[in-house]
Amino acid sequence: MVQIVIVGAGPTGVTLALLLVKRGITVTLIEATKDFHRVFRGEGLMPSGLEALEEMGVSALLKDIPHRQLDAWEFIIGNKQLFQVDEPMGATQPCTLVSQPLLLKALISSAQTNDGFEFIQGLPVKDLLWSNQRVAGVTLSDGREFAADLVIGADGRNSLVRQRVGLELVRQPKNIDILWFKLAASPEFAENNVFRTILNGDRAFTIFHGAESGKLHLAWIMSATENTDSKQANWAEIFASLSPSWLAEYFRNHADTIESPIRLSVVVGYCPQWHAPGVLLLGDAAHPMSPVRVQGINLAFRDVIVAANHLVPLLHKKTGHQDIDIALSRIQAEREPEIIRAQQLQLEEAKQGELLRKNALVRSLLIQLAPLLRKPIKKSWLKRQYKMRQGITQVHLTV
Template identity: 75%
Template sequence: MAQIIIVGAGRTGTALALLLVKHGINVTLIEAAKDFNRVFRGEGLMPSGLDALTQMGLSALLEDIPTRKLDGWEFIINGKPLFRVDEPMGASRPCTLVSQPPLLKALISEAQTHDGFVFIPGVAVKDLLRSDNRVAGVVLSDGRQLTADLVIGADGRNSIVRERTGLKLIKQPKNIDILWFKLAASPQFVDDNVFLTIVNSERVFSIFHGAESGKLHLAYVISAIEPTDYKQTNWAEIFASLSPAWLAEHFRHHADTIESPIKLSVVVGRCPQWHAPGILLLGDAAHPMSPVRAQGINIALRDVIVATNYLVPILSADAEHQQIDLALSQIQTEREPEIIRAQQLQLQEAAQGELLRKNSLVRSLLVQFAPLLSKIIKNSWLRRQHEMRQGITQVNLKV
């Protein structure tokens, strides 16, 4: 039976490991972190991601972990409401926020019920083993050497597997960095969990109630006018000054609950080639996504389905290495069109946001003519969301 090593126990690695071991394929899943108690940005399961979990037979997992549905999306420009769109926006299910640490733990727990699954947490991959010009395994930081018929790099945007393989990541020009905050929840978001985006002067932030009970999440776009000492800044007052009265009051009354921000450097790009003999990159290791409209987790789950379709038949049949390597190129060929289009749509969305942030005239015109323009802008926004929510290509689990 083929031996697979997956590096990275994020959403891509854990879901793929589970699907493979369900089909009797031996998988060793390696994760550098000792636990999942770290910041996860991608909580939004779009209809495409929810559909992927359903196809995998994993919908029931969501019943046992923290989740929260979004009720809508709203935009406020210079203090004036521009438009709101309610979920599910024509889909069968609304965007659903999921807490990733318990999701990953649940996936691993399920995988551990199957023979042939080994999980190695708290140990990093240091290098790759090679044999006959082919990747043949990994070298761990504790000195162990593990051999495999295929190594899959699912270790994120800063992938060590990608680096050691020499596969290139072509990055998009960097346009934003984000400060990520958590603070006490407002009853208004509990009753009506809108993803609220506020543009005021050159400052932009989005706020919503995450899957975690009692916590608002706030993503703040760093602009040139920001103070550099993020941890000493009076963020409650800054947020309040940009917000409508009800939200400003919440920021001021709960200032002591605003946690120190975490700076997220946004890396977006795509590898021209996701594979080499004996190695495959998936998820953010192959194509790191922008945070715009929460594409990362949804795209990753769809990567997993396509990879499973190609890998299970050949790995179950103990195929030759040459056949395995051919399947790797087929996986990229099928997935690449959706990745390219999704990143284009994200770039368009981000560009419009930057135009609003940097151009005071555009903001003033929107505010002045909001009654006339809001419907046109809303419809334009809705058209862009459809593909990012529903998926751009057909992805169906066939094994």
């Protein structure tokens, strides 16, 4: 019997598997998809996420995979710059964009150099195994069964493990719907990589250069009354009409490089309980995050560190299942305050954006008074970002 089965080879599952096998814990990692190239994978590593990778001892892997630092954040309203803030904004490292598929491959390659690690890809988990009302393993779609001392659900916001064990997900009242685009990037975007948020009227989008060479990423925030035909719309002209002249010209000149958009309907919520006897949820499976200020991957890494701190000593002692199950509640108790506060901060930030989108008077005043209001607004924004960038609690690997 393996000690740990981890369901889901995203950032949460892969990093936890690596930490455990490096410490002599037997792990089977199971991933339903045949490769890591999903429609969308978050790329943004905040200082808290970069520090977590350093704690895990894997930050050197970033040197060998595509990554790109952000240079600044800029907010443009009605074609006028409201303010710009340069990275790293008081941190020791700037926000860094990384190719998540290649990062996951590198982490798995590192795990595979250790004994006691098995990676199964392309076969989904069909169900959970039970013994005396405790989760005791998993059944794969091909009928194979894997018994385990503990099953970790790291299978994302639509977690099958969460559904099978019956743990509740309390969703925020409305999902966040986004259209995600890529288009060609000329060299100047890479040389000065600014994350721009552009608001014109009640329409808003963000644009930045991703980790992938020569590609701009653009997120169109959909409103509740959105009626644009995403497949037929002249997106180059739509973006141009909302942009300052230099960017409008760029959209028109590169219209043929704009890829067909992908619609993302982002579920945001929180599990009041992350665990049941024999099973633990981590990352988006326990607390699917809003895309505001790219918190998901960063908080997932911090979940992993805390879980390893609690689990490794018990698994080395080959302690009983009761002690393991008690540790699961301690993991949640340690992580819960940061997760709850982070979601509150994300919601507050989103409300600021909604106010600007819905209130024409506020937008008009900001545009007219931008020279006078720039400094206080910038100071207020910076204050709100600190905890979402640096983390709300201290997290250190102790095993």
